Amino acid sequence: MKPSATLDFFFDFASPYACLSALRIRALAQKTGVPIRWRPFLLGPIFQAEGLKDSPLNVFPVRGAYARRDVARRAARHGFSVRFPSGFPRLSVLAARVALVALREGWGEAFSEAVFRAEFQRDEDIASPEVVGALVRAEGQTPERVLQAAQVPEVKAALRAEVEAAQAAGIFGAPSFRVDGELFWGDDRLEEALDWALGRR
């Protein structure tokens, strides 16, 4: 078999469509053999650069209404449940910083999946250090150590750099997948991005 290109999975923890991908991408990676690089980033600064003061799903309520139905329907098709949280979008900066630390330490994929489940299946507010701390603990880590490690200047700068990398890649929404310089936007394009990684174009 031809070696596969790596797929960069850009996600914002605030995005329900990113959740749809996060909850199935590990199984797809295993099935296809495509290496996945999980890359948390923040959409807020990217929306702002486009002149949007909020998520497009709030700025354009007709799209927001569609997305609410669409996300639930698509989750059911995937075999799980995802719903918009009671407050949308949640502030995702803390979870993203913790995920950066966790990814470096090798427990970041399971943690990221757990964050998405907390937010979009149990309606927990992932902006809260208590919520994030409990998710850290559930991964067998010490919340105090990790929350502290996530707030050092170097990690803050690393997240800003990821936002800039996303912007430089032409990313404007989440999830986005990048393979060999090709960009694919949306949970509904994950299979296409995997095909691209496998050389099926």
Added chain:
Amino acid sequence: MKPSATLDFFFDFASPYACLSALRIRALAQKTGVPIRWRPFLLGPIFQAEGLKDSPLNVFPVRGAYARRDVARRAARHGFSVRFPSGFPRLSVLAARVALVALREGWGEAFSEAVFRAEFQRDEDIASPEVVGALVRAEGQTPERVLQAAQVPEVKAALRAEVEAAQAAGIFGAPSFRVDGELFWGDDRLEEALDWALGRR
């Protein structure tokens, strides 16, 4: 086999993503047995109601740049070629009115496909009566008769009613597919909409 629900295919001739669906939906209808109802409408009034003065692909240039690459790549995946026209978006009201007449007379699907090909494969301006007239003639119809029939108040009102029907259905982009009250937005959701029509949910 269970009888299938009808799939309403809402399209604006200005939309390159609608073109991607139009050029393959007849083959998919044949393969799946799902009856398709072609419904030309106009996105302009719907964008305006959202406070957008132009296509989102122009208002948000990063999305526009992505769409240019994405449309070409997706067309190649489908086995044909589609590219943005030299002027985007084209005024599609004339073509939509003619398509309404043609659909009533039974030659509207082939004509609609021809309009999309002229615009997105040969870069012809579908706002021009000469261009549309030539496409009408290619379908074996008399341009003078059809162009006149397309401009009567009843047809103009019928197109306005279609825009209102799209708006009432929560449509905000093209193509959109509607099956049993369920809405699916985007060429990448056509297969899912067909599955829905077939009862595979």
